[in-house]
Amino acid sequence: MGSLTVRLPNSTHEQLKRLSKDEGVSINQLVLTAVAEKLSALRTARFLDRLSNPPTRKEYEAALARVPDAEPDPWDAWPGEER
Numbered sequence: 795m796g797s798l799t800v801r802l803p804n805s806t807h808e809q810l811k812r813l814s815k816d817e818g819v820s821i822n823q824l825v826l827t828a829v830a831e832k833l834s835a836l837r838t839a840r841f842l843d844r845l846s847n848p849p850t851r852k853e854y855e856a857a858l859a860r861v862p863d864a865e866p867d868p869w870d871a872w873p874g875e876e877r
Contacts, residue, residue: 800825
């Protein structure tokens with residue numbers, strides 16, 4: 795687990811102390827939850843942006859060109875397909 799030192803204005807720190815006490819959680823837990831929520835929102839926005847802006851054919855073919863030319867593992871082959 796990593797650690798992070800964050801410098802906050804006194805007013806923000808006081809608000810965090812009050813809110814964490816009201817919620818019955820530590821400041822650490824409150825900050826962790828806030829960061830996790832923000833990360834989730836940003837990742838969701840990025841995902842939705844990719845859905846609305848699909849890759850071009852050129853980008854798609856470039857991605858496929860990076861896939862190695864190899865036979866699939868036996869468990870990943872089409873049923874009944876001889877290898």
